[in-house]
Amino acid sequence: MRGVFMTGTDTDAGKTIASACLLVALRRRWPQAGYWKPVQSGLDDLPRGDTGTVADLTGSADSDFPAPAYAFRAPLSPDQAAARDGAVIDAATITLPACPGPLVVEGAGGIMVPVDGTLLMLDLAERFGLPVVVAARTGLGTINHTLLTLAALRARALPVAGVLFSGPDHPDNIATIARLGAVPVLGRIPRLPDLTPAAIAAAAEKISLPLLLS
Template structure:
């Protein structure tokens, strides 16, 4: 079964929109283990709407926290202790891919002693790192890749989000020794059909099914 983790170099990077497009393209189930903030549309609801997913494609979150904040703080405000044992990827349907979207960036704390990246290291599933395509992305992306490598987390590749920038893509691939899987440009209006078309134009579906490549 293909199981992929989608994370980002920062909060608000666009990884939920990317996750929706990826789940739709793969015919995958979607799982957001920890949701912080419930007053507006949740990430699970957004992924379902933009990815064209039916209700049974969206697996229930392990934790639904009211405050839109770092999970460790949101959980404390709710009087909840996040148990790492509950953050185990489900395997309800081994015949279908699963897209797992992390909370915020790699170093976001889930508890006082547990970072999001620590959970990814325990899972040892291939990670797709979402990064901005434009100014500032080289520093953030290369630091994120170093953090993943330090914990031996397998990286499938980097997905750039924003206006295409060939030089940034080239340098990330070269200095990060990683595949740049493609670029998801701004989509206006952001509808399921337009998002699916943009994803199909910017990425190869097969690249998400064949696993990480060995570094040369």
């Protein structure tokens, strides 16, 4: 297994927590599994970025993971954050780093977020050629957002590994997405009042690796 591309139905859909949980689950089978955030924005609010968050939650060091290809200060889409910093993203330079195990690649925002003004996260996912995991909320609005994300991925014939939900249990929403989206449900990460490695490890138990690998 080369890895997965983690996208979300929109901003704050739980991609980073889902990425940490998925990384812990993968490491139980592949101890050298890794994490990579190709383009990071929002360093003003999160100085170590999502890489630092995933490192803390998985008992890793930041240096255990490849650094982002680009990182910007403003909490905006990559193209806007780059412009705010007076930088230009050369999307041709964004290539998968070497990793001795499966790599969890976390996108920025949703699949239709611009990377450089013309290239979308969708294009980046297509270039990487990894199966896509969609991080989705469980509550109101998730059916529309998740089915639209799945439709965009399938319009490009990208392989969808499944949906990983976060939040309180809403079985009707989850079942509707599974049925109408014709997609595996990889699990549900409950609300975690304390974001600790122990809580992430417990949540990782709820991810179905057999479904992910099928």
